[in-house]
Amino acid sequence: MTTYENDETAYGNDDPWETVDRLRAWLDDANQKAPQEALLLRVLKLSEEVGEVAQAVIGAVGQNPRKGVSHTWQDVESELCDVVVTALVALGTLTPDPRAALSAHVAKVAERSLGPA
Template identity: 50%
Template sequence: MSATLIPVAARIAAALNTANGTGQHEAAMRLLKVTEEAGEATAAYIGMTGQNPRKGISHTTADVADELCDVIIAAAVALHSFTATPAVDLTTKLDAVALRLTANATQHDL
C-alpha cells in the first residue's frame, strides 16, 4: 500500500475535527504541532551530531529523516485548517517553487 500525503492528512484532519472541533483554538493547536515536530527533528539532529556531551550520539540520520516526515505530515494536517483546497494550494506552491528553480537555473546558465 502506498499512501499519499494530502488524502492521509485529510483523514487525520477529519478525525481531529471530530475529536476536537474546528475552531480557532484547534487551528492554532495544529499549527503549534508543526513547531513541536520541528523541535523533535532538531533534537534528533543534535543527538545525531552528539552536540549534547551528556548524551553523546543518540540518534541517526534515519531518526532525523523520520522526524522530518512528521513535520511534513503535521504541516499538511494544519493546512486543512487554513484552506478548503489544500491539494490545490500545495500544488500551486510547488509549481511556483519549481518555476523559480527553473528561472534561477536559466539565469545561472547565462
C-alpha cells in the same frame, strides 16, 4: 482495528493526501476547541515537530556531550516526515483544497528558483 488505528500495512499504500485527510478528520472529531483555536494549535504544533527534528540532528551528530550519539539519521528522517504530515494537516485545516494550495505554491517556488518551465 479502529478506523484511525495506526497500522502501516493499512495506510502505507494509500495516497498520502487521503491519509492526511483521515488524520485531519480524526483530529476534528476529537477537537473540543473553537475552529480558529484548533487551527492556531495545529500551526503551533509545527514548532514542536521542528524542535524534534533539531533534537534528532543534535543527537545524530553527538553534539550534546551528556547524551552523546542518541539518535540516528533515520530518526531525523522520521522527524522530518512528522513535520511534513503536521504541516499538511494544518494546511488542510486552513484551506478546503490543500492539494491545490500546495501545488500552486511549489510551482511558484520552482519558477522563482529554477526559472520558467
